Amino acid sequence: MDAGEHRWAAGLYSDPKIAELFSDAPLFASFSRFEQALIKGLAKAGLVAAADAEDLARQIGDFAPDGAAIAEAGIRDGVPVPEYVRQLRAHVSGPAKPMLHHGATSQDLMDTATIEALISVNVIFAERLDALLQQLDELSTRCGKNELQAITRMQPAVLFHASERIATWRQPLSALRERLPALREQTGVLQFGGAVGDLQALGDNAATVARSIASELGLSWPGHSWHSDRGPVIAQANWMSELTGTLGKIGQDVALMALRGADDIRISGGGxxxxxxxxQNPVTAERLVTMARFNATLISGMHQAxxxxxxxxxxxWMLEWMILPQICETTGTSLSAALALIQSIEHMGKSA
Amino acid sequence: MDAGEHRWAAGLYSDPKIAELFSDAPLFASFSRFEQALIKGLAKAGLVAAADAEDLARQIGDFAPDGAAIAEAGIRDGVPVPEYVRQLRAHVSGPAKPMLHHGATSQDLMDTATIEALISVNVIFAERLDALLQQLDELSTRCGKNELQAITRMQPAVLFHASERIATWRQPLSALRERLPALREQTGVLQFGGAVGDLQALGDNAATVARSIASELGLSWPGHSWHSDRGPVIAQANWMSELTGTLGKIGQDVALMALRGADDIRISGGGxxxxxxxxQNPVTAERLVTMARFNATLISGMHQAxxxxxxxxxxxWMLEWMILPQICETTGTSLSAALALIQSIEHMGKSA
Amino acid sequence: MDAGEHRWAAGLYSDPKIAELFSDAPLFASFSRFEQALIKGLAKAGLVAAADAEDLARQIGDFAPDGAAIAEAGIRDGVPVPEYVRQLRAHVSGPAKPMLHHGATSQDLMDTATIEALISVNVIFAERLDALLQQLDELSTRCGKNELQAITRMQPAVLFHASERIATWRQPLSALRERLPALREQTGVLQFGGAVGDLQALGDNAATVARSIASELGLSWPGHSWHSDRGPVIAQANWMSELTGTLGKIGQDVALMALRGADDIRISGGGxxxxxxxxQNPVTAERLVTMARFNATLISGMHQAxxxxxxxxxxxWMLEWMILPQICETTGTSLSAALALIQSIEHMGKSA
Amino acid sequence: MDAGEHRWAAGLYSDPKIAELFSDAPLFASFSRFEQALIKGLAKAGLVAAADAEDLARQIGDFAPDGAAIAEAGIRDGVPVPEYVRQLRAHVSGPAKPMLHHGATSQDLMDTATIEALISVNVIFAERLDALLQQLDELSTRCGKNELQAITRMQPAVLFHASERIATWRQPLSALRERLPALREQTGVLQFGGAVGDLQALGDNAATVARSIASELGLSWPGHSWHSDRGPVIAQANWMSELTGTLGKIGQDVALMALRGADDIRISGGGxxxxxxxxQNPVTAERLVTMARFNATLISGMHQAxxxxxxxxxxxWMLEWMILPQICETTGTSLSAALALIQSIEHMGKSA
Known part of the structure; x- marks a missing residue:
């Protein structure tokens, strides 16, 4: 978008740091890493000489794709890989050249690039979650002993302490944080299947090549491709929507406490x-609700896909591409907004 | 986004012409039109002298807002209007100045601007729908008499003519086109309610001012505000998702015909x-399915909102802002893609 | 379900009166009305003698289908019509018998039966809406002058009167009520297309027969079938989800007022x-929110379908059958629950 | 529903065995198990004499609730527990009676009962999945070596073997089956929090009582209640929608193969x-698609909840109750339908 198309509202939910991970530059870099790992894997299987593979990998590393041409062709082809490969093929030379992209297909590069983006996304999420958990601890230290009206089904129940409500916010966040390594396992899988998913062009060398690529890229190889099995991306999407749901619940709570008044909460910097x-409107709290409902909407599309x-x-596949980066951005912004919201709490509960 | 954040996949579904209508420049222009119409309406009700109102309106017309500052404040306030009004107030002078924004609230400006954007969006849709209907007629003229295998529940039924399938594509599109004037009526309503929706600051003058603003902006005045009644935007969203559903069905049909082979269809320019x-993949046909399912996903969020x-x-409200422009863009792109798809049909059915 | 499978929670959202309209008995009765109208239409077109048609129609009127056998075959066939027609064919005799079901297909009977059910559903909705609007008027008469704290973005705004909040509840309901005749027009269309939608078995007589059936059944004939164009059912679903969204907003408001306390609202019969x-939990108010969000979820499936x-x-088609009756029941219950909720309001606002 | 309200279409997606698990009888039995475990836990903590607790537990075991009264009160209370507890209290006597339900709240009983139902549901799923995996193996043994046209993006790609496509169906099912033990861990958690979730009525004895209840019921105790943290039910819902998505993909494939013809597939018992x-319509294959899209729709509501x-x-909470049992039934039926579909495959691919 050029300046004339700036839209202020994008600032409410976009996350530039996350968006960047889904932009063309890291995508093409991922493609190149895949092609490098592939040619090395082919060498490991003895299908190309090791030195020739090293030479080709070096050339791939030097390749600067014409992004505009790839983007344009990508619309026609429904995937940017064919034009990327065409350009790359024109760029390289040497004995290993005929083996460039050998045994692979567009989806192998695309899905693996998505996986690499998700791994980076999760690193950011982990950092923000850690910071948020720490802020919640600090809030609990600061206000936890204050008395608060517990509310069930929109009616005053009994009194309890602020620390107890904060604990209900913290526990699911902590559980989601603890699930991140398992999510890394579920998501961090190499996609590699060739034209129709069975690596038939590689014959008996398939497993050797696949394991080599996976190891090179720091991914696992599940023993087969998953072209039409979207388990890894669904796992990621589910986790993200659970996270924003949890943050949305915090936002909802803060908004309701703000409605009830200063004995419940005082926040600075309202709208x-x-x-x-x-x-002084609890705008950031509202935003957390908004983003939770947005992801809870989008998750349906991921399951349809x-x-x-x-x-x-x-x-x-294209439905995934429309939805997944949005869920990632919304999750990233929700974490940042939650952090800002917790930090903006000046007081919670009634001092004893 | 700067160049480094370009994302090729955006080209699959974004619609720059539609996106532009939801960008800041037309939004602020809408705000200014509203404030001009308001001050004139206040004059009509005798709350400000006609000449003073004219002078203020002229000054508003000259106002060039600081968009970056509004965007920044908009995140904090959860709406860009407070900062817009603050800047505007600083810009104007004269006897009518104290009456600037009098009786209005942020939501009046925001919702009315959304309505104005939707009206422009629908003009684009109408043009594209007309072109698409014409292309379908031409296709029917060209291939309509060819024999085609009708398929029900994924099994060959009886033979019929290509014109009959084309008619099933055309009829719902034609019906949607015919509903556009009624949609213009349902959607084209002024939002005006003041702080809490009851125009209490204007007392007995409320109806006079409201009717005057509506007339000035070419909108209707339903006799009351609709701050918490989202009927007009829901009507628009429903219509759009019906349209993309219809186009998605065409895409699905073309993809299935392409699967069945050349006796059913031949398209040029596949991926x-x-x-x-x-x-030669039927990428554009797939895209229509994708976008239909995307809007069918998002429509849920509009109803939640x-x-x-x-x-x-x-x-x-913020959930609406996240979703509505996306549905509009997807609808716009679907229409363009459908037009391209129909034009790319080289042959349909089996010549007698 | 037998007694052992009773589920208490069904009482929270099921609507027996609406459910009955989608049960087998009225479905088969609808089928029979269609077959009667069809044979008379064929007579009108001169394809069967009038007296023979009358005789066959009388026999159809006497037909008592074996529902269990139809239900069982319906699972295999994915539609109950083939077995219904088989049984009916075995039941009738006489010269018109070969023309039974002539020119029609399963979908003609199924969709027309759905349309007839929706028409009956809307009659119930109209009655309940009228009663609800009246209750809101009475509430406004009773409490409208009381002072109430208006709330925007979860923060106290200015004071206004209870009548103003009640008006924001009433206006969209009244608008939805006024749209019912137009919805009757949009929804009340005969489905008639024959095997593949083009009525080819009837040749030049198609329009005569179609118009005759439509007139006999009190429906309109749009000039063509709509087998794969779900406009009529989508229109109905959209309207219903708008209605429950509006009622959900009322429920949400009442729950929030109950949270704020007796100066806002006092309701009797809480949980x-x-x-x-x-x-005393505002259970009925919560239920309205639940059902609004349920329909807002399901509407996505209707658009996917x-x-x-x-x-x-x-x-x-089967997705429609899973979803549409549920939206109808939820809407029916929401109306009843809203009526009960408004009647349970003992006091609203602060007496002057 | 009585006979007059039978609806044939329910047979397309309902699963009586699963439905039974969510009916009143097992629900009330779950409540009783909870109350028995609670009184024993209170004894373990020394809050009631062991013999008195045993006596009360025995009386609870003899309790036959008046289900109709509970169902009726459940609508008013928005939960069936208060009336269940009232009846149970009237039924029991002896020294431990004052400690009946001590420290617990409605949600503890309801959520724990839901968890127990889900555990039983998963046992059924495991059995059906095992049977399905075995059928897929047999199909692969029978037809795996046949040649099949691989299709990517709706276009013929290269030839491969039927075993390869069957493997793409089997792998995600096998992965889902392997995740069941972990799901049992995530889902099988005791809900126990008392009035506002913090077990304050039990003071220092809380953990002792909680661990004792959990152990008695074969559940885990996470160290805190999860009243407003829906992690366990979300995990279950996500898993189920992934499963039906996978089965829907198989259905879609079979329907497309049926469209392509006998060189791809021959199935018996079509509609x-x-x-x-x-x-001979591939009705069961279509049904798998329908149910996948239904769950993919409903999953959104679970995330909203x-x-x-x-x-x-x-x-x-009520939204969960409307949705979760439906997802369970749909998943159960999908498994049965998939089993039937695979068994109905007479031939797949072209014999060499």
Whole structure:
């Protein structure tokens, strides 16, 4: 978008750091890493000489793709890989050249690049979650002993302490944080299947090549491709929507406490109003609710996109591409917003 | 986004012409039109002298807002209007100045601007729908008499003519086109309610001012505000998702025909493959399915966003802002893609 | 379900009166009405003698289908019509018998039966909506002048009157009520297309027969079948989810007012708690929110179900059957619950 | 429902065996098990004499609740527990009676009962999955060496073997089966928090009582209640929608193969048509697609229901009750339907 198309509202939910991970530059870099790992894997299987493979890998490392041409062709092809490979092929030379991209298909590069992006995304999430958990601990230290009206089904129940409500916010976040290594396992799998998923072009060398690529890229190799099995991306999407749901619940709580008044909560930096200068709206709390509901909406599309037709579905795959980066960005922003919200809590509960 | 964040896949579904309508420049222009219409309406009600109102309106027309500052404040306030109004107030002078924004609230400007954007969006849709209907007619003229295998529940039924299948594509599109004037009526309503929706600051003058603003902006005045009643935007969203559903059905049909082979359809310009040079994938047809399922996913969020809390819900409102422009863009791109797809049909059915 | 499978929670959202309209008895009665109208239409077109048609229609009227056998075959066939027609054919005799079901297909009977059910559903909705609007008027008469704290974005705004909040509840309901006749027009269309939607078995007589059936059944004939165009059912589903969204907003408001306390609202008959005898939970208000979010979830499935494959999609059609009756029941219960909720309001706002 | 309300279409997706697990009888039995375990736990903590607790537990075991009264009160209370406890209290006597339900709340009984139902559901799923995996192995043994046209993006790619496509169906099912023990861990957690989730009524004895209940019921105790943290049910729902998505993909594939013809697949027992006696529709395959899309729709509602207000949200909780049993039934039926579908495959691929 150029300047004339700036949209202020994007600032409410976009996350530039996450967005960057899904942009063209790291995508093409991922493609190149895959092609390098592939040629080395082919060498390991004895299908190309080791020195020739090293030489080709070096050339791939030097390749600077024409992104605009790839983007344009990507619309026609429904995937940017064919044009990327065409350009790369034109760029390289030497004895290993005929083996470039050998045994691979577009989906291998695309899905593996998505996986690499998700791994980076999760590193950011882990950092933000750690910071958030720490802020919650600090809030609990600061206000935990204050008395608070517990509310069930929108009615005052009994009194308890602020620390107890904070604990209900913290526990699911902590559990989600603890699940990150398992998610890394579920998500961090190499995609490699060749034209129709069975690596038939590689024959008996398939497993050797696959394991080598996986090891080179720091991924696992499940023993087969998963072209039409979207388990890894679904696992990631589910985890993210659970996280934003948890953050949305915190936002909802803060908004309701703000509605109940200063004995429940006081936050700084609320939003102002064009008509009522006295107001301090709990805008960040509202935003957490918004983003939770947005991801809870989008998660449906991710589950719909599981229904791939036969060996590869362009329709389902493109739906993933429309949705997954958005869920990632929304999750990233939700974490940042939650952190800001917790930090903005000046007081919670009634001092004894 | 700067160049480094370009994402090729955005080209699969974004619609720059539609996106532009939801960008800051037309938004702020809408705000200014509203404030001009308001001050004139206040004059009509005798609350400000006509000449003073004209002078203020002229000054508003000259106002060039500091967009970056509004975008920044908009995140804090959860709406860009307070900062816009603050800047505007600093810009104007004269006897009518104290009456600037009088009786209005942020939501009046925001919702009315959304309505104005939707009206422009629908003009684009109408043009594209007309072109698409014409292309379908031409296709029917060209191939309609060819024999085609009708398919029900994924099994060959009886033979019929290509014109009959084309008619099933055309009829719902034609019906949607015919509903556009009624949609313009449902959607084209002024939002005007003041701080809490009841225009209490204007007292007995409320109706006079409201009717005057509506007339000035070419909108209707339903006799009351609709701050927490999202009927107009829901009507628009429903219509759009019906449209993309219809286009998705066409895409699905074309993809299935392409699967069945050349006796059903031949299309030019299909997508290429990195592994199989012989392939011509029906990428545009797939894209129509993708976008239909995307909007069918998002429509849920629009319906969730109906549940406003009390007089105004920031959470529900922001959810609308995240979703509605995306549905509009997807709809716009679907229309363009459908047009391209129909034009790319070289042959349909079996010549007698 | 037998008694052993009773599920108490069904009482929270099921609507026996609406459910009955989607049960087998009225479905088969609808089928019979269709077959009667069809044979009379064939007579009108001169394809069967009038007296023979009358005789066959009388026999159809006497037909008592074996529902269990139809239900069982319906699972295998994915539609109950083939077995219904088989049984009916075995039941009738006489010269018109060979023309029974002539020119029609399963979908004609099924979709027309759905339309007839929806028409009956809307009659119930109209009655309940009228009663609800009246209750809101009475509430406004009773409490409208009381002072209430208006709330925007979860923060106190200015004071206004209870009548103003009640008006924001009433206006969208009134608008939805006023749209019912137009919805009757959009939804009340005969489905008639024959095997592949083009009525080819009837040749030049198609329009005569179709118009005759439509007139006999009190439906309109749009000039063509709509087998793969789900416009009529989508229109109904959209309207219903808008209605429950509006009622959910009322429920949300009442729950928030109950949270704020007796200066906002006092309701009788709230739910009790197993642990806290002092509580009176706004259960009915919560239920309205639940049902709004349920329909807002399901609406997505209805929009997904627009994507029919070619001349008829079993997959998409069955999805409609899973969802549409549920939305109808939820809407019916929401109306009843809203009526009960408004009647349970003992006091709203602060007496002057 | 009585006979008059039978609906044939329910047979397409309902699963009586699963439905039974969510009916009142096992629910009340679960409540009783909880109350028995609680009184024993209180004894373990020394809050009631062991013999008195045993006596009360025995009486609870004899209790036959008045289900109709509970169902009726459940609508008013928004939960059936208060009336269940009232009846149970009237039924029991002896020294431990005052400690009946001590420290517990409605949600403890309800959520734990849901967990127990899910554990039983998963046992059924495991059996059906095992049977399905075995059928896929047999199909692969029978037809695996046949040649099949691989299809990517709706276009013929290269030839491969039937075993390869069957493997893409089997792998994700096998992975889901292997995840069941971990799901049992994630889901099988005791809910126990008392009125507002912090077990304050039990003071220092809380952990002792909680661990004792958990051990008695064969569940784990996470160290705190999870009243407003829906992690366990979300994990279950996600797993189920992944499973039906995978089965839906198989259904979609079979339907597409049926469309392509006998060189791809021949299935027995297809559906018949009222208008075209020659047809054999792949109805069961379509049904798998339908159910996948249904669950992919409902999953959104489960994620929306994460946003509990403060210590307990009736609105979000009831939404879970509307959705979760439906997802379970749909998953159960999908497994049965998939088993039937695979068994109905007479031939797959082209014999060499």
């Amino acid at each position: 102002s109003s064009s008509a009522m200068p006295h107001k 599981q229904i791939h037709e036969l060996e590869r579905s362009g329709a389902a | 290429s493959s990195s592994a199989m040079p012989h392939k 109906q549940i406003h809390e009390l007089e105004r819900s920031g959470a529900a | 009790s708690s197993s642990a806290m005898p002092h509580k 627009q994507i029919h494959e070619l001349e008829r999609s079993g997959a998409a | 018949s048509s009222s208008a075209m006696p020659h047809k 994460q946003i509990h207000e403060l210590e307990r949200s009736g609105a979000a």
